[in-house]
Amino acid sequence: MVDDLVMRKLIQNNVFFVIPSWSALLGYPTLGKYVHHNVSKIAQDLVIFFGTHECAVSTEKGILYFLFGLGYYYTKFELQTGNYIIDNRQLTGLVLSDFVYDHLATSKNITLENDKEVIINENLFKLPLDLSHKSETQKAFIQGILMRNLFIPYKDIFLELMELLQKPDSFQIDNYGHMFLSTHWDYYNKLLISNIMNPPLKSNYLHSTAGLNEVSLGADQLLNTYFSQEEYQELNQFLKKMKELLSNLDFDPMYLFSIIENAFPLLKSYELYSPNLSISSEKRTKEFLLLSAEPYINSFAPWPIHFQRKTKKELEATFTPEETTKFEARETQELEEPQIKEIKLEQNQFEIRTQKRPFVEIKPLPIIPISNTLQIFLTLKKIVESDYDMQSIGKAFEIAHNYIKSMVLHSKFLWEMSKFSNLYQRADRNLGLNAKEKFELLESIDKWIDLTIKD
Numbered sequence: 001m002v003d004d005l006v007m008r009k010l011i012q013n014n015v016f017f018v019i020p021s022w023s024a025l026l027g028y029p030t031l032g033k034y035v036h037h038n039v040s041k042i043a044q045d046l047v048i049f050f051g052t053h054e055c056a057v058s059t060e061k062g063i064l065y066f067l068f069g070l071g072y073y074y075t076k077f078e079l080q081t082g083n084y085i086i087d088n089r090q091l092t093g094l095v096l097s098d099f100v101y102d103h104l105a106t107s108k109n110i111t112l113e114n115d116k117e118v119i120i121n122e123n124l125f126k127l128p129l130d131l132s133h134k135s136e137t138q139k140a141f142i143q144g145i146l147m148r149n150l151f152i153p154y155k156d157i158f159l160e161l162m163e164l165l166q167k168p169d170s171f172q173i174d175n176y177g178h179m180f181l182s183t184h185w186d187y188y189n190k191l192l193i194s195n196i197m198n199p200p201l202k203s204n205y206l207h208s209t210a211g212l213n214e215v216s217l218g219a220d221q222l223l224n225t226y227f228s229q230e231e232y233q234e235l236n237q238f239l240k241k242m243k244e245l246l247s248n249l250d251f252d253p254m255y256l257f258s259i260i261e262n263a264f265p266l267l268k269s270y271e272l273y274s275p276n277l278s279i280s281s282e283k284r285t286k287e288f289l290l291l292s293a294e295p296y297i298n299s300f301a302p303w304p305i306h307f308q309r310k311t312k313k314e315l316e317a318t319f320t321p322e323e324t325t326k327f328e329a330r331e332t333q334e335l336e337e338p339q340i341k342e343i344k345l346e347q348n349q350f351e352i353r354t355q356k357r358p359f360v361e362i363k364p365l366p367i368i369p370i371s372n373t374l375q376i377f378l379t380l381k382k383i384v385e386s387d388y389d390m391q392s393i394g395k396a397f398e399i400a401h402n403y404i405k406s407m408v409l410h411s412k413f414l415w416e417m418s419k420f421s422n423l424y425q426r427a428d429r430n431l432g433l434n435a436k437e438k439f440e441l442l443e444s445i446d447k448w449i450d451l452t453i454k455d
Contacts, residue, residue, distance in 0.1 A: 021045055062099070116288050
């Protein structure tokens with residue numbers, strides 16, 4: 001039974017919440033493990049979160065802050081082999097103990113702008129998803145800061161998350177349950193998952209990863225302790241709506257601030273919009289990160305001694321190489337039958353041969369039509385069929401995207417065009433598309449042509 005003394009009502013709050021380095025926030029507690037191998041270095045460990053609700057509860061150990069929504073824990077790290085590995089986990093909540101919250105709220109600002117709703121400091125980017133009440137000058141300032149410090153440096157990670165959100169099987173609350181990144185005193189620096197998560201997925205999620213002490217069960221226990229069944233059901237309904245909203249969010253991959261700009265109009269249509277609540281202008285000792293923290297705005301919880309903070313250099317110095325220096329990929333570990341392993345190896349070798357990108361000569365692009373969408377697509381199709389290098393193909397897609405954007409706003413192909421432009425322009429010089437890439441790209445262009453003819 002939930003103790004009424006520790007309950008506080010859930011507050012709807014549509015916020016964009018990004019922690020650029022989870023390890024830096026917590027004082028580099030661990031390098032972690034990955035598939036039973038010690039991590040030697042963490043290059044990136046970003047937390048991106050689209051919040052819908054928040055809550056502060058008083059416990060025997062202190063104040064506990066919950067932020068619910070849809071998010072992403074992304075890590076890029078090295079094992080002792082020196083090769084980079086990328087891993088990520090879906091999130092539905094952040095659980096912050098008071099000393100972590102207060103550390104966030106008192107971190108050094110990286111901007112002099114005095115805006116109570118927009119927090120940009122060395123450990124956090126936080127702003128409302130509704131910027132409609134901001135002046136054009138304020139919006140321009142926020143846009144510039146986020147593009148320089150967040151969307152440009154972490155562009156690929158944001159694109160990866162937005163692509164994941166579009167997949168039907170991602171963030172399925174009924175099948176996955178909740179997934180919390182936690183600094184609760186009893187679950188410190190852990191990813192907590194639900195018992196209801198289907199067994200195959202649960203098995204994958206329980207694998208340890210870089211930067212975390214552990215991945216374990218415990219999400220249900222926290223929810224049952226602090227929230228009623230009615231609140232749990234209400235929360236899940238909002239998360240489903242947020243998943244649908246973000247799945248259908250139209251944005252420009254070349255201008256990622258459009259994620260924020262385009263989210264607000266959809267909040268109302270999906271009945272997710274919460275009017276901006278007034279924030280007290282009284283003198284305070286820390287920033288206003290969450291509305292539910294207002295009763296504790298002038299209190300401060302010191303960092304506990306037993307959660308000792310270190311520097312990144314000190315943490316990496318603790319790494320001890322293992323006797324086995326070769327890291328085996330997951331695919332080889334999961335194969336048990338010798339016959340199956342041999343077939344898999346042959347298949348992999350075949351795929352490598354067919355997916356090898358050819359060396360092609362650099363040649364000038366043809367003139368791309370300016371004012372006819374169908375002719376633009378037919379020109380793109382001819383370029384792909386004519387075996388141009390990938391950088392030139394990417395440039396052609398960028399030019400075509402800009403021409404079409406000035407004429408129509410057709411989200412079904414504008415987003416994909418920007419994605420291809422960004423992807424191919426980063427390819428190595430003189431590399432062409434392999435057969436599979438060429439087939440899939442031509443297939444996409446044919447679909448765009450069909451849409452254009454129907455329109």
